[in-house]
Amino acid sequence: MKLRLQNETLLSQQAKIQEQNIDIHFKNQRLELLNERSKSNEEVLKKAYIKLKENDQRIKEQLHTIEVSNKTLSSSINAAQTIQNAILPQKDVLKTFIGDYLLIYKPKNIVSGDFYWFCQYQESTFLAVLDCTGHGVPGAFMTLIGSILLDKIINVQGVTSPAEVLAQLHQEVERVLRQKETGNINGIDIAILKISPQVDNTYVLTFSGAKRPLWYWDVQNLALSQIQGARRSIGGEQDESVAFVDHHIHLSLGSLVYLFSDGFADQNDFKRRKLGEERLYSFVAGIVGLPLTQQQALLEELLAIQMNNCEQRDDIIFLGFKLGL
Known part of the structure; x- marks a missing residue:
């Protein structure tokens, strides 16, 4: 067991x-x-x-x-x-030929599609502000083309009517860029002015524009006035029935003239609202009696307020000058 x-x-x-x-x-x-x-x-x-x-x-x-x-x-x-x-015209050269002036020149990038151009031909001074297609490098190339062609048309070919200069410039841009063959539509908006001094210390201004206006202040009647450019651009497909026109203005010594691209007026604020050309015009009308140095400071302040916390939208150029002073 x-x-x-x-x-x-x-x-x-x-x-x-x-x-x-x-x-x-x-x-x-x-x-x-x-x-x-x-x-x-x-x-x-x-x-x-x-x-x-x-x-x-x-x-x-x-x-x-x-x-x-x-x-x-x-x-x-x-x-x-x-x-x-x-x-670009040197500042001392501008000072010599157009006297007292203000200039706001702000490329969106390092180089600009906006530029100002100047030449002295015979007894007259030619001054232009151009806004080329695009900004940055592409716009800068167009500024070179525009400058060379203006020199050719006025200084070489001897064309002195601003309207005829624009007509020739349109044909030359079409030719140089081979636009009819390639379909390229790059172009230029421009305001061009011929300043002819008279023996009685007055000036005859001949203006023509392609989508850009001229503003002027006549010291005799103390009013800011404007002349619109033609509703067409230089280069690309345009309505050929719209002709460039010469506008003649007789102004006294001390009168003011303004040329500019659309960059200033088109700048938006933080609410994405443009400044607008009408508002800019009213602002200039309110400061036009001040010295140009003060006008420039106030315009730059206006632009700074408009651009507060906003990226610059486009190239900007605004040029104003006083006749003979």
Whole structure:
């Protein structure tokens, strides 16, 4: 009896040992599986790390390429700015031929699609403000074309009627840009003025415009007046039935004249509302009796208030001068 109990106890212990062995076996298998997974994950992590290093190196190389390209581009744009500045009339030259003046010239980018142009031909002074298609580098290229063509038309071909200058300029832009062949529609809005001094110390102004007006203040009647340009541009597809017209004005010494692009009036505020040409006209009418230095300061203040917390929308040029003073 005692022997049988011992055998049963022994069998029970053997069964428990067998169960423990089976449990240990499964645990070993699980550990081996976890170990394999760990090795696999480690291999994945190693590959991911290598890939990240490769990507990091590639990004560094791309950033270097971009930096080099940006430096090259900045250098090219700065060179373009130098060229553009060279074609603008020098301030001392303007002072000599048109006397006291104000000038607000603010390119949207480093170079501008707006510019002012001047020449002296025979007994008259020609002054123009041009707003070329686009801004930045594309607009700047158009300013070079416009300046060269104006020099050719007036100084070489001897055309002295502003309306005829605009008609010739339109044909030349079409020809130079091969617009009829290529479909290119780049163009120019322009106000051009011929100033002819008279023997009695008065001036005859001959104005013509392509979508740009002339504002003038006659010192005799103390009123700000305006003449609209033709409702067409230079270059591109235009209504050829709309002709450029010469407008003649007789003004006294000390009268004021204003030429400008649309950039000032088109500047929006933080509510996306444009300043507007009508509001700008009213503002100028209110300050026209002040010295030009004060007028410039007030116009710049108006523009700064309008642009507060806003990006500049377009190139800006505003030129005003006093006849003979």
